[in-house]
Amino acid sequence: MQKLSDFYQSVFDCKTYKISLDAGCTCPNRDGTKGVGGCIFCSQNGSGDFAAGRSLPITQQVENAKELVLSKIRGRTGERRGKYIAYFQNFTSTYGDPQQLLGKYHEALSCKDVAGLAVATRPDCLNSQILSGLADISKNHFVQIELGLQTSNEQTGRFINRCYTNEDYIDAVARIHEAAPKIHIVTHLIFGLPSETEEDILNSVRFVVSVSLSGLTRQSSFGIKITSLYILKDTPLAAMYEAGKYQPLTKEAYFSLLQKALPLLPPNCIVHRLTGDPPKSLLIAPAWTTDKKRIINALRGLLLQS
Numbered sequence: 001m002q003k004l005s006d007f008y009q010s011v012f013d014c015k016t017y018k019i020s021l022d023a024g025c026t027c028p029n030r031d032g033t034k035g036v037g038g039c040i041f042c043s044q045n046g047s048g049d050f051a052a053g054r055s056l057p058i059t060q061q062v063e064n065a066k067e068l069v070l071s072k073i074r075g076r077t078g079e080r081r082g083k084y085i086a087y088f089q090n091f092t093s094t095y096g097d098p099q100q101l102l103g104k105y106h107e108a109l110s111c112k113d114v115a116g117l118a119v120a121t122r123p124d125c126l127n128s129q130i131l132s133g134l135a136d137i138s139k140n141h142f143v144q145i146e147l148g149l150q151t152s153n154e155q156t157g158r159f160i161n162r163c164y165t166n167e168d169y170i171d172a173v174a175r176i177h178e179a180a181p182k183i184h185i186v187t188h189l190i191f192g193l194p195s196e197t198e199e200d201i202l203n204s205v206r207f208v209v210s211v212s213l214s215g216l217t218r219q220s221s222f223g224i225k226i227t228s229l230y231i232l233k234d235t236p237l238a239a240m241y242e243a244g245k246y247q248p249l250t251k252e253a254y255f256s257l258l259q260k261a262l263p264l265l266p267p268n269c270i271v272h273r274l275t276g277d278p279p280k281s282l283l284i285a286p287a288w289t290t291d292k293k294r295i296i297n298a299l300r301g302l303l304l305q306s
């Protein structure tokens with residue numbers, strides 16, 4: 001297991017900031033192609049609650065997002081300017097006209113100090129045109145594809161209405177490895193999904209590790225993002241919570257799961273995230289997820305033990 005900051009430092013040789021952008025996509029799980037209503041936890045903004053306005057041109061979104069980063073780090077001792085990774089985060093950022101989407105990725109990469117590209121998507125939304133366009137980009141730039149998986153338990157997958165299967169995920173990882181071994185794949189998992197046991201959760205971690213390692217060269221790495229499920233307003237999960245049919249993990253339960261999950265990660269696994277960042281204005285529960293400072297300090301302790 002490797003720290004994200006060390007990984008990005010080794011790739012870019014400088015401090016790196018991820019900036020959230022919106023390619024204007026929707027999701028096949030919302031527009032009726034695969035499903036309607038989305039995953040039961042997904043907010044109306046499609047997991048990109050921090051991205052700059054979707055109606056703005058990409059160049060403008062990049063400038064706004066860079067300004068936001070600079071306003072946060074300005075005056076902080078030890079912080080310095082660096083490079084940016086353009087992160088297309090909202091909904092399914094490979095779902096749409098391939099030419100238009102590739103144009104947006106290139107536009108972001110042409111902006112000053114943008115050194116890499118990250119694209120969040122679903123495993124069933126990587127058609128050959130998009131994938132070959134991303135493979136071409138990866139010849140000259142760092143490219144990261146983030147795949148939602150959330151769980152390897154198919155029953156839970158159906159319950160949360162994700163509308164894709166483990167096979168879709170296995171296929172997507174294999175196709176990315178084949179198209180461009182340099183592309184860094186990051187898989188998203190959620191702990192605390194309804195009805196999941198500790199064994200389900202640890203099995204999901206084992207599954208991601210085993211699929212990610214298959215086809216990787218020995219020097220290559222893969223990434224993982226883990227978060228505890230949180231409940232946002234106006235989602236089916238919120239209705240379940242209000243009806244007393246779902247309780248989120250406590251901080252202690254989440255940390256205890258992480259303590260068991262982290263030792264399952266091999267040395268070439270980059271841990272991109274272990275905490276969610278729910279928008280406070282939409283968050284219903286659990287409240288502990290907003291206490292970022294304390295969580296990050298506690299996570300540091302966990303990472304040192306693993």
Ligand code: SF4
Nearest residue numbers: 027038039042046091
């Ligand atoms: S696949 Fe992603 S964007 Fe689509 S509904 Fe599920 S969480 Fe939201």
